[in-house]
Amino acid sequence: MVELKRFRALVTSVAALLLAVTVTSCGGSSGGGGEEETGPVTLRFSWWGNAERAGLMQQALDLFHSKNPTITVTPSFQEFEAYWQKIATETAGGNAPDVLQTDFAYLREYADRRVLYDLKKQEGKNLDLGDLVDGLKGVGEIKGGLYGVPVGGNTWGFVYNPALYAQAGVPEPKLGWTWDDYRAGAKQITEKTGVFGSSNPIDTYYNLELRLRQEGGSLYTEEGGLGFDRARLAAFLAEGKKMADDKAALPVEKGVQIKPKHALESDLVAGSPAWDNFLDRYSKATKAELKIAPSPSDNPQVLGQYLKPALLLSVSQKSEHPAAAAKLVSFMINDPEVGKIFGANRGLPPTNAQRSAAQLTGPLAAVAAYEDGIKDKLGKTPPAPPKGAGSLEQAFIRINEELLYGRITVDQAVDQFFTEADETLGN
Amino acid sequence: MATVTPVRPVDATPPGAPGPRGARRRSGDGITGYFFLSPWMLGILLLTLGPMATSLYLSFTDYDLFDTPRWIGLDNYARMFQDQRWLRSVQVTALYVVLAVPVKLAVALAVALLLNSERKGQGLYRAAFYGPSLIGGSVSVAIVWKAMFSDDAAVDQVLRVFGVHTGGWSGNPDFSLLMLVLLATWQLGAPMVIFLAGLKQVPRELYEAAEVDGAGRWRRFASITLPMISPVVFFNLLMETINSFQVFTSAYVVGGPNGQPAGTTLFYTVYLFDRGFGDYRMGYASAMAWMLLLGVGLVTAFLFRSARGWVHYSGEKA
Incomplete structure (x- = not known):
């Protein structure tokens, strides 16, 4: 008897299942009908x-x-x-x-x-x-x-912890500071405070774009190719490598372990280039009071930043x-x-x-004030990046990480990036 | 096993139902059988064989998820051998299989041997060792694991007591793969239980006879236990090897799509996923999947071949 009951239960449930499948598939096919725009x-x-x-x-x-x-x-x-x-x-x-x-x-x-x-x-x-x-x-x-x-719009900038700058005796960043100021300051902060002076600027594609724009160039050409050559990329990467060797920038293994958190959120660095609206997120994660300043530039005329959607x-x-x-x-x-x-x-x-x-x-008001302060310094927004830009940005991050781990040299990193760029942008 | 009660459906049929068993089987039972199988048959056809055939076709195209696939012949397969990241992913996966499978099986066997003896609270120990396997491939375990192996986390602190300074393993290219091997080893429940079942089957008389002949512990293990459970060892070896080739969740959680740190956890499946869903190169990803099938097939064939030399089935002449 028990067996028979079980059998019936099985048949009922199979039937119910089949019915459910039929009903849902009917529902799916009738839903797509073309209603008039006036109706719901x-x-x-x-x-x-x-x-x-x-x-x-x-x-x-x-x-x-x-x-x-x-x-x-x-x-x-x-x-x-x-x-x-x-x-x-x-x-x-x-x-x-x-x-x-x-x-x-x-x-x-x-x-x-x-x-x-x-x-x-x-x-x-x-x-x-x-x-x-x-x-x-x-x-x-x-x-x-x-x-x-x-x-919504945001722009690049430098988010920093003013207390650590004061402790190390380094003047706070302000409009007009140069890349030399940035690197020397970062090194001094690491030496004086024990907290790394900055995240490594080569861990982000946008720092390369910023440098290129400050020099009058762009990340991508109008035709959708790369807007820089091998020598420029090599110089950029060598700078980042040197900052890591000097202990001015956060060692790569520290950054990797806390992902997806940012080093500022874990109080591992005194500052970092970042999108300005992230000031809010970082401030919520740390007890330290954070501030934002314009990016460093070696060209006093051109800040290189723009308003990005x-x-x-x-x-x-x-x-x-x-x-x-x-x-x-x-x-x-x-x-x-x-x-x-x-x-x-x-x-x-x-x-x-x-x-x-x-x-x-709070921090959001600071972001608004920051954007207002550099309003007339912002350049023209570049055209939407070419197809494959998302993948290429990932490749940039991945290759530079291997460079910082010392697994490849600067030249090998440049080679790898250009090979992947050919493949990604070529198609 | 002990609670099975014989069930004879024929006896339960009401009087007047059609006659002898043989005749019934030929006419009605077949169709009923297929009817009951149909959900699984449909599932296999629609959800497994269909997609497999499609993926085989796509592996010969440049399908990118958006545009109509274009036939490019063997290009995807040829390109793999020039793709540095593909070669890296093969290396990482092979190294992992070579490390994780023997370590995991050895530890599982050792634990099974310990748990095989009569001792108080043995059931509790068995459950405790099996536990980690139940939460097996879950994302949360991988996250906890990663956290345990970070700077100043549990493992780092314990090692420091012994004067070992490695820093966090999850950020160190020299240790990251080892960390995943340990995770696999910790989840040794499945092979352990199978080993245990195999050990229970070994006749006691053999050990008694060997003891009379003056064989020590090691001798008994090497000459009796291992040969007697060799079919079980073979089964576990096969299953673990195939599983290890396909490890994904823990690797993806620990290393992300780029196999951090520095590409040392770029497993084959992780790269495949990144190619397909990150770069939208579905054709290439499909080709990679078939290549993996081919590779695992070859390794399995090799294992079967080697088994002739070292696996002994009972009733077989040695």
């Missing part, structure tokens, strides 16, 4: 971020729904790396979300592959770009089309509701309430209306 619309919206940002996003989306009752937004979020894996697979499966957050380094890759919708078609209708701050106007444009709208919103080419999607994007960058909700979570807000609505306090 459901948008899928994906972004990367953490739980804190998700909470803010939900507030903003609730507000959007209350103002546009016919549009429902289904949100989903991931961490940065997992996000790109997911977007890539969803796109390959023809199932990309209607609205998606994009990064400057990936924008061209996705635009070139005709994954993104040209928002020029909605500009002035459902998308209002008139109030964007000067540095962010037109940054999502590629070959005449508009593929991303910035929802911290992140952008794009609409999928395959979206069936581009008008509603554009409305959402427009709302996200223009609505003052949204500016108040996010503050500088995604970099400083992109429009004048949102900037004045955002009530910034």
Whole structure:
């Protein structure tokens, strides 16, 4: 009897399973029907971020729904790396979300592959770009089309711990300081305080870009090739290697162990080149009071920094509701309430209306003051990096790490980087 | 094993049901059998064989997830042998297999021998040694492991007591792989339990006879235990080798997609994943997957071949 009961239970559960499969597959096929734009619309919206940002996003989306009752937004979020894996697979499966957050380094890759919708078609209708701050106007444009709208801006800078500078008797960084000042100061701090003077500048691609821009060059050419030669890269890497040998910069093995945390968060260094809005994150992680200054430059005329779209919103080419999607994007960058909700979570807000609505306090107020102070020193934002720039940035970090571990020489590092650049940018 | 009760479905059929067993089996049972198998059959067809065939096809294309795949013949396979990172990943994985498999099996066997004797609370010990395997490939264990082997963390402090200064292993290219070997060894539960089962099967008389002949402990182990459990050793060797070639989670958590530090934890699977989902070179990643299958197949074939010389099955002539 027991056996028979079990058998029945099995049959019932198998039947239930089959039924469930049938029901869900039916649901899937009927969902994609093309409703009229006037009827209720459901948008899928994906972004990367953490739980804190998700909470803010939900507030903003609730507000959007209350103002546009016919549009429902289904949100989903991931961490940065997992996000790109997911977007890539969803796109390959023809199932990309209607609205998606994009990064400057990936924008061209996705635009070139005709994954993104040209928002020029909605500009002035459902998308209002008139109030964007000067540095962010037109940054999502590629070959005449508009593929991303910035929802926040940030710029490079030098984040430091003033107490350690004072302890070592090194003057605090300020506009006009040079790379020699930076290196000598870092060395002195390590010697006097026992805390390493700086993170190693060659661990970030943007430090190379900064140097090139200060010399009048750029990271990539207009045609999408590398904007520097082997000798320039070798000199840059040799400088970083020397800082490590002099103990002016944090040893690579220390930095590797604490990843994904930054050395400033673990009180391992007295300063580091960084994106300015990260001042907030670093300040929350450490007890030390941190400040931000402009980057060093050997060229007093050119600071080399620019306003970068911290992140952008794009609409999928395959979206069936581009008008509603554009409305959402427009709302996200223009609505003052949204500016108040996010503050500088995604970099400083992109429009004048949102900037004045955002009530910034503490480190975020410091970031706003910093950007205001160097406003007229900022250069033009470069065009979106070429396809493959994301991978190349990873290669840069990986190769320089091997250099700092002493596994390869500067020349070998340069060779490896140019080989990978040929492969990545060539295709 | 002791609780199995004989079940005869035929006896349970109501009177009047169709006749003898043989006839029934030929007509109805087959279809019913396939019906019950169907969820698994469908699963294998749709979720395993289908994707495998697709991946074989993609391995001959330049598929990048977005554009239509373009046939490029054997280019992906040829390119691997010039790809420095691919060669590195093969080295790292091979070194790991050569280190982790023998160490893990030796320790598992040693533990099994200890646990085989009659002692109070033996069940507790067995559970304790098996425990780490239950949480096996989880991300959290790898994170804890990485934290334990960082600067000034538990391992560093203990070693310092003995005057050994290595710093954190997770940032040191000379020790990073060793750290993963230790993680694998710590999770020795599965082979240990199988060894234990094998040890229980060895007839006691053999040991008694050997003792009478004056054989010492080591002699008994080498001449009785090892040959008697050699099929179990072979089975464990095979399973661990195949598993070690495919290690991913712990390596990815400790070293990330670049195999930090300095590429010393760039396992084959980690590189494969990075190629496919980081660089969007799905065609190349597919080719890598088939190359791995080929490599593991060759190693397995080699192990089977060598087994003829050292594995003794009972009932076989020595």
